[in-house]
Amino acid sequence: MGTQLVMYEEEFTKINAVCDRLTKDANAKVVFLVDKNGQLISSAGQTQNIDTTSLASLTAGNVAAMGGLAKLIGENEFPNQFHEGAKDSLYMTIVGSRVVLVVIFDNRTSLGLVRLRIKKASDELTKIFESLVKKTDAPGAGSPFAEISDDDIDNLFSE
């Protein structure tokens, strides 16, 4: 069982900044960062008309299915995926084998530029997640829920 993903203010700010910059540098419409288990971590760009929760879950499902396919043919995983649409296209990259960076873009940019910028952002994100994992594993970083009482839990379910 892998460790629980815990996000702190400091790293969250850095991650959001990377996603924002990637959106601008790649001239993309939207950038998402999704945990491999389907939890949305960050988003940037024109997210208003997108159901981000569904997107996160379907991205994780897709990456998991492709990972399964990869293993069937003797690959560890397919780290990059590109899906071309009539107007918008989608590029997915696995970062640090833990999260997925999703970039949605149209013809105002090019696949080459998107790939180039993703590479840089991906390296930065890998470093941030490494420090995040260290922080989470550090002694004393207990569950924030250790303090909650049975009553707190019960209250959540009272009609």
Place this chain on the structure above:
Amino acid sequence: MSFINYSSREINCKIVYYGPGLCGKTTNLQYIYNKTAAETKGKLISLSTETDRTLFFDFLPLSLGEIRGFKTRFHLYTVPGQVFYDASRKLILKGVDGVVFVADSQIERMEANMESLENLRINLAEQGYDLNKIPYVLQYNKRDLPNAVSMEEMRKAINARNIPEYQAVAPTGVGVFDTLKAVAKLVLTELKKGG
């Protein structure tokens, strides 16, 4: 594997509905979707075949309210129940925080129940989880059908460990929310322990 975000003060947990084909996993999610307020739920996504059989998964995000200033969100997933979709089933179990096993109470499905439960145990073990240790509840669905097996026999067949169990009729909602609340409580209790 829950996701705790201190910055946005959110906690997200993943619950998987497991069970044999046509036992009512999707029906559980549909009932929950239909009966919850619009502001607490997201879209219900069903990746199904043309004949409405689950192909990959159903997904329903639910907000349960706040605990100590943290918004609690539950992501509910179903697996495809049909035996030959085993590869897909394994994928859905990745990062699971709690499991609901939906059993079909009909006598002719008893063997399928036992097979599916064993399959759950094996697939969880492959991901490094132990069914005896993770938050897990049982739902006996289709209790209204004339060919439903007695509760005593159901227990003997699939609940030797006496884990929390609920009788249900998923299309009318009997037992659906009781089951969900029970597993959500277990998941939060596990988090409290630092799981």
